[in-house]
Amino acid sequence: MDFVAHSFFRPEIDSLPAYVAGKKALDASVIKLASNESPFPTLPAVQAAIATQLGGISRYPDIGSQVLTSKIAQFHGVAESNVTVSNGSVALIEKILNAVCTVNSKVVLPWRSFEAYPIAIQLAGARAVKVPLRPDGNADLDSMLLAIDANTRAILVCTPNNPTSSALTHTEVRDFLMQVPPHIPVLLDEAYIDYVEMEDAVRGVELLKEFKNVISLRTFSKAYGLAALRCGYALASEEITRGLIASATPFGVNSLAQTAAIAALDSVGEVKRRVRVIKHEREKMVNALCALGWCGPIPQGNFVWFNLGEESHRFATLSEDEGIIVRAFAGDGVRVTVAEPEGSLRLVRAYSAFRRI
Incomplete structure (x- = not known):
């Protein structure tokens, strides 16, 4: 029997761009500065809490993450009905866009x-309208407003932006939201909000109380050091x-992740x-x-x-020569995680070499 070559998937699935993760260090002496991970060991309270749950992983977790939801609501001063817990903020982005x-x-x-944004958009069957960044x-919020049309179903804004590390002010985001049609959800990705050190920093909770179309997305992967638990x-x-x-995946947040996140919130002093x-x-x-001339x-x-x-690519190669792994975006630039002091020293040496050649 002759079979005609075909795909079982929608055309947009076959043409999905691949998500490129930061390379792993194969040598213990190499420092990985490619994935914006926390350089610290797991919080002691998190380790202790997880240990108490290992005997119960044969059971399904709390489907509604009720204790964690309550903790998050208290932490941000919102109602529990304003909180949705998921297996990572990326999963939430995918769910929202699919919905x-x-x-x-x-x-x-x-x-x-x-x-991950273009991948999630294409998976949802939509088209990404990419607006170039400001210098x-x-x-570029003004240009993003001009890009909105009758077919726009959602808007994504990442601040601080990954990978450039720039952050918008609360005032400019609020002015932007004032002009966005209220029927269009605005996904405000605040994965790195804990590291912001500037005047008039974005206050996502305040914005969602004022604008019903705002969704503030947060993660335990970065400042709280729970990247492996999603x-x-x-x-x-x-x-x-x-x-x-x-639209959530049933039992999508595993019991160890829930337990760890609760313990991490209880350790907020150490996190800070x-x-x-x-x-x-x-x-x-x-x-x-x-x-050295960086600007x-x-x-x-x-x-x-x-x-x-x-x-x-040349800078990424020089960085590897110095014993650090960085994240290169071909044709655009290089992102480097701030982590161990030794990693910073190696980075400075790599950049010094880059400037000399």
């Missing part, structure tokens, strides 16, 4: 930004929260101390780089951006 996008719909986003590495959440209006819960350490290291790194966007995440264009 709101229709055939021939569009999603407006800044670019370059988080590389300072931030989303736990994130959305803060939104009651109406949006109901839709997110209705660790964040201060990263901010201090970021400041030292930037000062050293500036002395990238002012970093507000736990990473720094090198706007190197076609020179990105």
Whole structure:
């Protein structure tokens, strides 16, 4: 029998761009600065809490993550009906777009930004409308407004933006939201909000209380150091929260992730101390780089951006020669995580070599 070559999937699935993860260090002496992970060991309280749950993983977790939901609501001063917990904020983005996008719909986003966005948009059957960033590495909100049309079903804004580390101000985001049609959901990705150190920083909770179409997306993967457990959440209006819960994957957040996130919130003092350490290291790194001629966007995440264009690969190679793994975006630039002081020293040596050659 002759078989005709075909795909079992929709055309947009076959042409999905691949998500490129930061390379793993194969040598123990190499420092990975490619994935914006926390350099600290797992919080002691998290380790202890997880240990108490290992004997019960034969049972399904709490389907509604009730205890964690309550903790998050208290932490942000919102109602539990404003909180949706999920297996990572990326999963929430996928769920939201799948729920709101229709055939021939569009999603407006800044670019370059988080590389999972175009994948999620294409999976939802929509078209990504990529609006170039401003010279300072931030989303060009004025141009994004101009990109909205009758087919726009959602808007994505990442602040601090990944990978440029630039952050928008609360005032400019609020002015933007004032002009966005209220029927279009705005996904405000605040994965790196804990590391922001600037005047008039975005206050996502305040915005969602004023604008019913705002969805603030948060994660436990970064400042809280739970990247391996995949736990994130959305803060939104009651109406949006109901839709997110209705479309959620049953038992999507495993019991260890729920337990760890609860313990991490209870350890917020230590989390803030660790964040201060990263901010201090970021400041030292930037000062050293500036002395060598670096002039990238002012970093507000736990990473720094090198706007190197076609020179990105050369810098990534020099970094590997110094014993660090960085994240190169071909033709655009290089993102480097702020982590161990030794990693910063190696980065400065790599950039010094890059400038000399």
